[in-house]
Amino acid sequence: MVKRRVMFTFPPELIKEPIIYNLGQQFKVVTNIRRADVNGDRGWVVLELEGESKDIENGIAWVMSRGVRVDPVVGDIVEG
Amino acid sequence: MSYATALRCRKCGREYPLEPLNLCDFCFSPLEISYDYKRMAKAVSQEKISGGPPNMWRYKDLLPVDGDVVDIGTGFTPLVKADNLGRELVLDHLYIKNDCLNPTYSFKDRVVSVAITKAREFGFDIVACASTGNLAASVAAHAAKANMKSYVFIPSDVERGKLVGIAIYNPVLVMVEGSYDDVNRLCSQLAQRYNWGFININLRPYYAEGSKTLGYEVAEQLGWCAPDCVVAPAGSGLLFTRIWKSLDELSMLGLIGPVNTHMYLTQAAGCSPIVNAFQSGALHVHPVKPNTIAKSIAIGNPADGYYALRVARQCGGGACAITDEELVEGMKLLAETEGIFAEAAGGVVIAGLKKLVASGVIKRNELTVAFITGAGLKTQEAVAEVVHPFVIKPTLESFEEVAGNQA
Ligand SMILES: Cc1ncc(COP(=O)(O)O)c(C=O)c1O
Ligand SMILES: [Zn+2]
Numbered sequence: 001m002v003k004r005r006v007m008f009t010f011p012p013e014l015i016k017e018p019i020i021y022n023l024g025q026q027f028k029v030v031t032n033i034r035r036a037d038v039n040g041d042r043g044w045v046v047l048e049l050e051g052e053s054k055d056i057e058n059g060i061a062w063v064m065s066r067g068v069r070v071d072p073v074v075g076d077i078v079e080g
Numbered sequence: 081m082s083y084a085t086a087l088r089c090r091k092c093g094r095e096y097p098l099e100p101l102n103l104c105d106f107c108f109s110p111l112e113i114s115y116d117y118k119r120m121a122k123a124v125s126q127e128k129i130s131g132g133p134p135n136m137w138r139y140k141d142l143l144p145v146d147g148d149v150v151d152i153g154t155g156f157t158p159l160v161k162a163d164n165l166g167r168e169l170v171l172d173h174l175y176i177k178n179d180c181l182n183p184t185y186s187f188k189d190r191v192v193s194v195a196i197t198k199a200r201e202f203g204f205d206i207v208a209c210a211s212t213g214n215l216a217a218s219v220a221a222h223a224a225k226a227n228m229k230s231y232v233f234i235p236s237d238v239e240r241g242k243l244v245g246i247a248i249y250n251p252v253l254v255m256v257e258g259s260y261d262d263v264n265r266l267c268s269q270l271a272q273r274y275n276w277g278f279i280n281i282n283l284r285p286y287y288a289e290g291s292k293t294l295g296y297e298v299a300e301q302l303g304w305c306a307p308d309c310v311v312a313p314a315g316s317g318l319l320f321t322r323i324w325k326s327l328d329e330l331s332m333l334g335l336i337g338p339v340n341t342h343m344y345l346t347q348a349a350g351c352s353p354i355v356n357a358f359q360s361g362a363l364h365v366h367p368v369k370p371n372t373i374a375k376s377i378a379i380g381n382p383a384d385g386y387y388a389l390r391v392a393r394q395c396g397g398g399a400c401a402i403t404d405e406e407l408v409e410g411m412k413l414l415a416e417t418e419g420i421f422a423e424a425a426g427g428v429v430i431a432g433l434k435k436l437v438a439s440g441v442i443k444r445n446e447l448t449v450a451f452i453t454g455a456g457l458k459t460q461e462a463v464a465e466v467v468h469p470f471v472i473k474p475t476l477e478s479f480e481e482v483a484g485n486q487a
Binding site for chain 1: 091102108109110188210212214233235260263264265267271280281284315364366367375378379380381382383425
């Protein structure tokens with residue numbers, strides 16, 4: 001089991017979809033939300049994912065394929 | 081011993097011991113160093129600082145380091161009165177903080193000097209970073225000085241000119257095939273897997289403090305006072321927050337008077353998530369995909385964007401985005417008026433300054449400091465079009481044919 005801290009940023013059209021719920025259900029990933037801000041047209045969620053490495057990878061790939069932006073919680077690591 | 085007391089979560093206030101740690105375990109927000117300012121105030125004075133070494137370590141009492149420092153001669157760079165540029169922009173008291181003049185030609189030497197000093201204190205044998213240039217060169221140079229091994233990860237599209245300035249210090253240079261996002265993802269995994277001192281990850285709270293020396297120097301060089309206006313670039317936003325913090329601290333310590341500085345943040349329009357948030361009135365910074373020639377500040381998901389945004393708002397400052405064309409003009413303007421060749425990030429600052437003055441946001445009589453954070457030789461491609469020499473035969477006639485008789 002591994003843990004991964006990530007930030008999801010949702011575009012307006014995905015705000016109403018239960019993406020995090022489905023991530024948990026379909027990929028056997030435990031989702032633990034730490035911080036979030038969702039308003040009418042945009043939203044982001046900072047959360048920890050726990051599960052088998054493979055499941056987490058597949059889950060993240062699926063979330064991205066839905067159109068959600070996935071970033072490391074620490075922000076961009078590559079700097080100038 | 082330093083006056084640092086703990087790492088403190090900027091969001092929820094939870095405290096952690098002074099270890100290599102950058103995120104609050106509880107809310108995943110960034111950690112920041114807390115100090116015992118009461119004790120620090122008793123130890124520092126204008127005289128003591130002015131009598132210190134002519135580099136950033138004259139402010140050692142205000143930094144979170146305990147023993148010997150890893151120093152390659154960073155800081156106390158010139159604060160130049162920029163009368164020519166001031167005349168051009170119609171600004172009576174303009175200064176340029178020229179941080180091109182650091183050992184690896186950018187302000188990153190300040191942050192890295194603190195980070196590598198801490199890495200050694202914490203007992204790391206290996207330090208690492210991911211960078212498109214400036215940070216990489218600085219980490220490799222400081223690791224060389226500290227006799228440490230360094231791993232430097234760079235995206236495969238880094239300009240060749242920058243590679244030499246990194247490789248010469250002999251780090252383990254790893255070029256990652258894939259996008260900028262791929263490099264980010266990889267490094268976040270590496271940081272979890274290896275017990276390395278990752279300069280801008282687990283050492284980030286310490287790294288951050290190095291930027292404060294830029295603000296300390298400016299205040300000292302102005303005769304111990306804070307400027308009316310600051311114009312600075314923002315990538316991750318960290319530098320911007322630390323210039324503000326530095327002035328705030330000096331005031332708290334009684335070394336300068338009350339601070340009424342307006343802080344103006346500049347980004348390239350092709351990557352301006354913080355400026356977007358400022359202008360739209362948003363509370364949070366939404367990530368963007370970078371697309372600009374100002375690569376050193378092209379950070380789509382800025383780690384300290386939220387805090388930089390707050391500083392700009394809190395102090396009655398502002399934010400300004402600059403197109404690639406405008407930033408090239410900014411680079412040329414600074415070079416032609418003040419003899420200072422800045423990299424693209426500096427072009428953003430000068431073009432931003434010009435806009436802020438033209439629109440009346442910065443007033444003619446306000447003492448303004450523009451922060452030039454990296455040297456132009458690193459991003460020569462941006463202004464390659466300036467090269468169009470007269471080509472002549474080695475004869476007087478040939479010269480006078482193109483230039484006219486100059487006698
Ligand atoms: C020359 C230059 N200026 C400004 C910055 C921005 O610094 P920060 O990420 O602290 O906002 C960087 C680094 O990323 C840089 O290399
Ligand atoms: Zn916290």
